[in-house]
Amino acid sequence: MKIVFITTTLTTGGAEMMLLKLLQHLDRRRFDPYVVSLRSKGEVGPRIADLGIPVAALGMNPGLPNPLKLVALVNHLRRIKPDVVQTWMYHADLLGGFAAQLAGCRRVVWGLRNSNLDRKLTKRSTLMVVKACALASPWLPAKILSCSTRAAGVHTDVGYQAKKIQVIPNGFDLVRFQPDQTARLAVRTELGLSPETPLVGLMARFDPQKNHAGFLDAAVLIRQQLPTVHFVLAGGGIDDGNTVLSEAIQARGLVRSVHLLGRRDDMPRLMGALDVLASSSSFGEAFPNVLGEAMACGVPCVVTDVGDSAEIVGETGRVVDAGDMRGLAQHVVELLCLPPEALYALGRQAWQRVAENYEIDHVARLYEAFYERLASADF
Numbered sequence: 001m002k003i004v005f006i007t008t009t010l011t012t013g014g015a016e017m018m019l020l021k022l023l024q025h026l027d028r029r030r031f032d033p034y035v036v037s038l039r040s041k042g043e044v045g046p047r048i049a050d051l052g053i054p055v056a057a058l059g060m061n062p063g064l065p066n067p068l069k070l071v072a073l074v075n076h077l078r079r080i081k082p083d084v085v086q087t088w089m090y091h092a093d094l095l096g097g098f099a100a101q102l103a104g105c106r107r108v109v110w111g112l113r114n115s116n117l118d119r120k121l122t123k124r125s126t127l128m129v130v131k132a133c134a135l136a137s138p139w140l141p142a143k144i145l146s147c148s149t150r151a152a153g154v155h156t157d158v159g160y161q162a163k164k165i166q167v168i169p170n171g172f173d174l175v176r177f178q179p180d181q182t183a184r185l186a187v188r189t190e191l192g193l194s195p196e197t198p199l200v201g202l203m204a205r206f207d208p209q210k211n212h213a214g215f216l217d218a219a220v221l222i223r224q225q226l227p228t229v230h231f232v233l234a235g236g237g238i239d240d241g242n243t244v245l246s247e248a249i250q251a252r253g254l255v256r257s258v259h260l261l262g263r264r265d266d267m268p269r270l271m272g273a274l275d276v277l278a279s280s281s282s283f284g285e286a287f288p289n290v291l292g293e294a295m296a297c298g299v300p301c302v303v304t305d306v307g308d309s310a311e312i313v314g315e316t317g318r319v320v321d322a323g324d325m326r327g328l329a330q331h332v333v334e335l336l337c338l339p340p341e342a343l344y345a346l347g348r349q350a351w352q353r354v355a356e357n358y359e360i361d362h363v364a365r366l367y368e369a370f371y372e373r374l375a376s377a378d379f
Contacts, residue, residue, distance in 0.1 A: 001375055004034045004080055006073070006096030007088035010042035010057070012236060012263070013205070014289045015113040018147070018170050019088055020044050023053055025171075025364035031371070034080055036073065038065075038092055065095060077103035083375045086145075087111055090129045097140045107374050110137075112146040112165070115154050115286040115307040116209075122284075134159030143374060148308035151286040168370065169308070171363025172292040172354055179298035179351065180272030187273035191230070191259050198229045198336050201274040201294070203267065206237030206245060209284035211304075213248055214325045218280065220252050221329035226336055234261040234270055271297040275343065276335050279303040282322050287312070292358050295350035300343065302331045312358075316350040 005023075010016055023033055035048050037057045049055045056076060058069045077085065077100060086109045087096035093110040100108045110133070116122070117130060137144065137160045144165045146152040156162040185195050193199075200222065204210035212233070219231050231254070239262040240246060249258050264270060271277070277294035278301070279285075285307035292312060294301055301317040303309040310319045318335065320327035335343060 001030060001084065001371065002032045002034070002080060002082040003084045003086060003371060004036060004077060004082040004100075005086050005088060006036045006038070006092045006099075008037070008091045009039045009089075010035075010037045010044040010048070010055075011040075012043045014170075014287075015089055015111075016042070016044045017289060018113075020047055021171060021173060021360055022364055022367060023048055023051060024173075025360050027364075027368060028052075031368065034082070036076060036096075038069075038073075038095060070095060070099060073099040074102045077105060081105075083107060084109060084371050086371075087141075089113060090126060090133060093141070094129055094133050094136070097136065101140065106142060107377070108141045109370075109374065110141040110144045112144060112148075112151045112155055112160075113286050114284060115148055115151040116283040117154060117158060118283060130155075130158060137161040137164065142377070143370075145370070146286070148286040149311065150307050166370065168366045169358055169363060170287045170289055170292060171360035172289070172296050172358050173360045174296050174351075174355060177268045177271065177293045177296035179347070180269065183269045183272035187232075187270060191232075193230060196228075198226065198275050199232055199273060200229060200332055200336075201232045201234070201270065201277045201299075202280065203234050203270070203277065203290045203294070204238075204279075204281070205235040205263075206242055209281055210235075211280040211282040211323075212238075212245060214282065214323065215278060215280040215328075216248055216252050216254060216258070218278070218325040218329040218332070219254055219258065221326060222332055222336075223254070223257060225333050229257065229336065231258045232261060232270060232274065233258065234264050234267070236263045238262055267293065268297060271299055274299045276332050277301045278328060278332060279309060280325065280328060281306045281309075285309065291317075292354050295347075295354045298344075298347035298351045300335055300346045300350055302328055302335065304328065312353075313350070314353055316346060316353050 035055045038060045041057045045055045060069050084107045085100040087093045088111045146167050152165045202215050301313050304322045318331035
């Protein structure tokens with residue numbers, strides 16, 4: 001079965017990384033995937049190409065799409081003759097959906113990966129695309145896949161056709177992300193810390209929705225109760241060159257306790273070294289990958305109630321309202337004050353929850369069954 005995945009971009013992000021993981025675990029004996037990025041191949045495109053999967057980039061600008069690029073996409077689809085077209089993110093949903101229809105492919109699946117459409121927090125251009133998608137949802141896509149229950153509800157509320165929406169969660173590689181007893185000492189040694197130093201992590205690119213400022217406010221409160229705690233921050237834009245972040249850290253008196261590690265390729269190792277992972281996001285998340293990754297490493301999480309975060313952690317972590325950094329700080333302190341065996345047991349429960357609900361091979365089988373049902377449906 002030929003499947004063309006059309007995505008807005010292939011830069012490093014949660015949605016793009018989930019696409020990569022799906023392609024890594026798709027049964028290539030039964031599925032023949034192709035990938036098209038409306039913009040560039042980014043950092044993820046070469047990794048997909050290394051799997052032996054063709055990757056094309058149309059070079060569209062973020063603003064108004066070039067009609068010639070859309071024609072190129074239509075011609076590309078006509079050459080491939082896919083059985084299913086799976087689009088990935090709003091602009092790809094709209095443009096990829098139209099291109100697929102023009103190319104004669106009616107089995108189009110949209111992908112929803114965002115759970116907040118607040119007018120104050122979302123670009124006007126994005127809201128316009130969402131509105132257009134809502135209007136087109138009764139006739140353009142055959143089905144709509146959402147990575148989270150909350151995202152499905154949010155889009156139904158703005159006019160997406162509810163009966164077409166199905167939820168398949170993100171998945172996590174339990175071979176790559178797993179408890180690592182050696183990581184604790186190794187990472188602390190790298191940071192110049194003693195083996196007993198408590199470590200709290202925030203693994204997220206520098207973006208308003210991740211609420212780094214709020215996390216730093218919580219860090220101040222945590223340090224007031226547990227002065228030996230250190231904080232590890234990693235992700236795109238999380239380095240000393242980020243003057244906004246560096247000044248925020250300095251203003252709060254956290255220079256000696258916050259470690260900015262930038263984008264890292266050893267995230268399983270960093271995750272495995274943590275005592276607690278925090279997610280301070282204030283909006284926009286649908287299904288935060290970082291939570292499943294930390295839990296797969298046996299690390300309990302304290303999260304804000306955005307997207308499906310509360311559902312992901314279940315009883316294995318702690319949940320506070322979005323924006324409640326005092327509550328987030330208090331729950332982090334509570335976990336760090338647990339006896340070591342109790343914290344370990346909670347981390348073990350977190351691993352078990354991921355293994356039972358979000359393991360990537362299981363999730364990939366859900367996608368495969370979905371595509372096979374769609375390909376066999378009459379239109």
